[in-house]
Amino acid sequence: MRRAALAALAVTMAVGLAVRGQEAAPPEVPKPAPHWADGRISFSGSPQDVGNWEGPANATIFFEVVNGKVSKPRASLPTNPEFKDVPFQPWARDLYLKRQAGLQADDPHTRCKPSGGPRMFHTPYGIEILDLPETKEVIVLAVGAPHSWRIIYTDGREHPKDMKPSWYGHSTGKWEGESLVIDSVGYNDRAWLTREGVPKSTKLHLVERISRPNHDQLKYEAVVDDPGAYTATWGGGWYLRWSEGNEPFDYLCQENNRDPARMTGPKGG
Amino acid sequence: MTSASSVNKRFLATAGFATLLIASSLLLYGCGKSGSAAATPAPRYADGSIRLDREPGEKGFWDMPSATSLVEEGVTVATDARGKLANLADAEKVAPFQPWSLALFKYRQEHDLADDPMKVCIGPGSPRQMMTPGGVRILQDKNYNRVYLIFGGGNRNWRVIYMDGRTPPSPDEVTGTFLGNSVGKWEGDSLTAESIGFNTRFWFSNSGLPHTEALKLTERYTRVSHDVLEYEVTIDDSRTYTRTWKAKWTLKWMPGDMEEQFCEDGRE
Amino acid sequence: MSVSNSLWARAALLAAVAGMAALATTAQAHHSFAAQYDSAKPVNLTGVVTSVEWTNPHVYIYIDTTDAKTKKVTNWGFEMGPPHMLQKAGWKRNSLKIGEVVVVEGWLARDGTHHGNARRVTRKATGEVLGAASSNAQTLAGNANAKPPVAVAAPASGAK
Numbered sequence: 001m002r003r004a005a006l007a008a009l010a011v012t013m014a015v016g017l018a019v020r021g022q023e024a025a026p027p028e029v030p031k032p033a034p035h036w037a038d039g040r041i042s043f044s045g046s047p048q049d050v051g052n053w054e055g056p057a058n059a060t061i062f063f064e065v066v067n068g069k070v071s072k073p074r075a076s077l078p079t080n081p082e083f084k085d086v087p088f089q090p091w092a093r094d095l096y097l098k099r100q101a102g103l104q105a106d107d108p109h110t111r112c113k114p115s116g117g118p119r120m121f122h123t124p125y126g127i128e129i130l131d132l133p134e135t136k137e138v139i140v141l142a143v144g145a146p147h148s149w150r151i152i153y154t155d156g157r158e159h160p161k162d163m164k165p166s167w168y169g170h171s172t173g174k175w176e177g178e179s180l181v182i183d184s185v186g187y188n189d190r191a192w193l194t195r196e197g198v199p200k201s202t203k204l205h206l207v208e209r210i211s212r213p214n215h216d217q218l219k220y221e222a223v224v225d226d227p228g229a230y231t232a233t234w235g236g237g238w239y240l241r242w243s244e245g246n247e248p249f250d251y252l253c254q255e256n257n258r259d260p261a262r263m264t265g266p267k268g269g
Numbered sequence: 270m271t272s273a274s275s276v277n278k279r280f281l282a283t284a285g286f287a288t289l290l291i292a293s294s295l296l297l298y299g300c301g302k303s304g305s306a307a308a309t310p311a312p313r314y315a316d317g318s319i320r321l322d323r324e325p326g327e328k329g330f331w332d333m334p335s336a337t338s339l340v341e342e343g344v345t346v347a348t349d350a351r352g353k354l355a356n357l358a359d360a361e362k363v364a365p366f367q368p369w370s371l372a373l374f375k376y377r378q379e380h381d382l383a384d385d386p387m388k389v390c391i392g393p394g395s396p397r398q399m400m401t402p403g404g405v406r407i408l409q410d411k412n413y414n415r416v417y418l419i420f421g422g423g424n425r426n427w428r429v430i431y432m433d434g435r436t437p438p439s440p441d442e443v444t445g446t447f448l449g450n451s452v453g454k455w456e457g458d459s460l461t462a463e464s465i466g467f468n469t470r471f472w473f474s475n476s477g478l479p480h481t482e483a484l485k486l487t488e489r490y491t492r493v494s495h496d497v498l499e500y501e502v503t504i505d506d507s508r509t510y511t512r513t514w515k516a517k518w519t520l521k522w523m524p525g526d527m528e529e530q531f532c533e534d535g536r537e
Numbered sequence: 538m539s540v541s542n543s544l545w546a547r548a549a550l551l552a553a554v555a556g557m558a559a560l561a562t563t564a565q566a567h568h569s570f571a572a573q574y575d576s577a578k579p580v581n582l583t584g585v586v587t588s589v590e591w592t593n594p595h596v597y598i599y600i601d602t603t604d605a606k607t608k609k610v611t612n613w614g615f616e617m618g619p620p621h622m623l624q625k626a627g628w629k630r631n632s633l634k635i636g637e638v639v640v641v642e643g644w645l646a647r648d649g650t651h652h653g654n655a656r657r658v659t660r661k662a663t664g665e666v667l668g669a670a671s672s673n674a675q676t677l678a679g680n681a682n683a684k685p686p687v688a689v690a691a692p693a694s695g696a697k
Contacts (some may be wrong), residue, residue, distance in 0.1 A: 005486050019608040047413060105572035113392070114425070114531060123623070127486050128407065130417070134325040139408070141417065146531070166529045167275070227432045248417075249567035249621045250446045254391050255470050258616070264648045442630055444620040446593065467591070 030214030033178075041130040041178040043212055052234045053129070053218050055122035055144075059238030061194050061222065062086050073238075080236035092199045092229040099197030105265035107197070110189055112253035114146045115191045116168040117184070117206050121220045122195060122238065125150060126246045129210075138173055143251050152182050159185050165202045167191055179211040182238065193224070201228025209237075216242040308494035311458070318358065319458045319492055321407035322415075322525030330421065330527050331498050332404040336518035339474035341365070341397065347520070352376055370509045372478040377477030386471050390532035392445035393423040394471040395464060395486055395501045401475075404527040407460075407498075413518065416453060416460065421527030430462045438464050445482060447471045460490040481508040496522040562585075573653040578645040581648060583661070586637050591630045593619050598633060598655070615641050615655035618670025625645060626668040637662060643669070 034049065035043045045051045056075035063070050063082045088096065099106065102127035109115055109123070120127065125144035131140065136155035142148060150174040159170050163186035171184040184206045193200045204226040211219045214262055224230060312320040322328055338352040344362050347355035354360060360375050377384060387393060393401045403422020410417060416430040430453040436445075437452045444450070445468030453462035467473070467484045487503040501517040504510065570576070584600030596617045601610050617623060620630070633639065638661040646652040655669040 001351070010437075015647045016497070031283055040586075045414060050413070057396055105571040107572070109692055130410065134322045135327070139419065140417075146424060147427065148531075150421045187403045229496060237320050248427075248449075250444045250466065250593075251619055251621060252392070252426075252448075255422065255446070255468060255594065256597075256599075257592060257594055259573065260596075262646060262652070265572050267646070442624070444591075444624075504581065 204227035
């Protein structure tokens with residue numbers, strides 16, 4: 001009986017550890033990233049290699065201190081800054097801390113609002129990246145949250161002057177070798193830059209770099225140039241994990257959404 | 270030297286030119302049917318298959334639906350752009366109702382569509398999304414053999430039509446959404462899709478036509494010319510209507526890109 | 538209860554706590570979890586299924602629990618992942634029958650109501666364990682690679 005009990009304990013702990021390891025750690029023997037017939041890098045799959053990109057649950061754009069230690073989630077880039085080194089303006093730091101203290105109760109994402117920028121890349125249920133060179137655009141479909149789509153124009157156009165602030169802003173992109181570099185302006189200040197509640201202002205100029213170092217990893221890097229909320233440019237990122245077999249599936253936020261009413265934060269009801 | 274005949278000629282020429290200008294404006298910018306005999310044919314891929322989206326180097330999207338409410342083909346009733354009937358007595362003509370669904374439809378009409386879930390940012394769903402201003406693009410993914418529709422109106426959603434011949438999910442197991450679960454195929458130059466898996470939290474027409482989870486839609490997309498997409502939908506809901514019925518309308522190809530819009534209902 | 542059974546029970550409890558502790562520390566940052574649920578307040582309830590809401594964005598199940606002493610019946614609601622993710626974890630829309638007895642493990646809601654976020658549901662009659670694709674356990678049961686649950690055999694007769 002004791003042996004069985006110990007075995008049960010061991011299995012449960014192994015499961016717990018395995019869960020930790022399921023984030024986008026570099027694979028043992030990385031399979032090379034696929035390419036299209038014309039030689040361009042593919043951020044997609046094929047009918048024999050169906051899948052898309054899972055937003056890692058733990059990834060953060062900077063490293064927080066948890067229980068006195070700097071917490072470095074495995075999916076986050078090792079080069080990410082620590083919280084203490086992020087050049088917040090005082091109001092932005094206060095807002096971030098307030099959102100953290102409130103346990104993200106006011107998150108517009110749970111009210112089915114879209115998230116432009118980094119947050120789209122760590123929202124669960126998968127994203128599909130459609131690279132359309134014929135029409136010179138890249139379209140990102142998100143399964144989760146607002147089940148919406150983002151468009152990145154790769155036709156060389158400029159950002160429009162006097163943009164009305166919007167959720168997704170205006171994104172132009174170009175290929176630098178096998179990386180897609182995206183330049184975006186025109187964001188409103190309502191969506192959170194990341195799930196943790198990192199603030200942004202309407203002055204945000206966001207530069208993102210997406211690359212695929214191997215078949216199973218998508219590297220996402222964001223440079224935050226936001227003189228309305230930060231005193232200097234800073235950035236961070238994470239790895240998304242290839243979710244084998246995942247297809248864009250039926251999901252919607254608005255049907256029976258009870259979360260906002262229940263998101264009371266630490267105070268409770 | 271002016272003479273009566275040359276004045277007449279000039280008048281006729283000016284009038285003629287003005288008419289041409291007005292007519293071509295209506296053709297280009299109006300929302301009505303465009304039946305020009307000189308319409309540019311629908312673009313095709315190198316393999317001859319129809320392109321439902323942009324040609325290389327082009328911009329554009331589908332919008333300006335020719336119908337503003339869902340009414341059975343062949344039936345003519347007056348409705349406004351919101352779907353409200355001018356004449357409540359016309360209600361029973363709109364679709365082949367069962368008694369319960371006619372009563373519910375009339376209730377919704379009588380109450381000025383007050384309970385329309387789109388007011389609280391529930392999406393338009395299918396097929397109402399195809400009649401919702403804001404635009405749609407139809408992207409053919411030849412790699413995965415899927416078609417994606419990306420919408421500019423409503424909640425800026427997208428849907429996928431799986432074209433690989435897969436068996437649709439069992440109606441007992443499919444997750445109910447507003448846009449359904451779709452499988453499709455090409456029939457000549459027309460894209461057809463069958464969709465099941467609808468929940469009942471949305472109005473599938475702006476007029477408040479009822480439906481149940483038994484709803485099954487069959488759609489047919491035909492790009493009859495470069496600028497015109499014909500959309501035909503067959504409604505099959507044996508719990509709501511006494512038989513299947515269909516409706517048809519067109520969308521126009523518009524220049525440029527879809528604007529970003531999201532529903533805001535003020536409930537943060 | 539015999540000595541071997543109490544050892545089994547104690548080890549099972551230890552294992553459950555260790556497992557839940559391991560899970561609680563991995564997926565802290567999901568959008569809605571922490572604001573709604575307290576991962577420091579695990580809950581483990583046995584009750585009778587009264588309803589299942591098979592909807593997006595979250596499936597909800599409701600159970601009636603009966604207090605052993607007072608016999609008072611309380612209805613509890615539990616939030617789980619979306620239907621698609623539960624299907625990947627082996628659920629069907631009608632997996633749970635109204636009236637069947639289940640054990641629900643999860644975390645308590647912060648708002649003081651009889652509500653929680655389910656991590657796992659065990660069907661008493663069969664011992665079948667269904668992962669909940671909970672937003673707090675997204676990396677375990679809520680990803681595309683989740684395999685259908687393996688039925689857990691009930692402990693030997695005589696044990697609780």
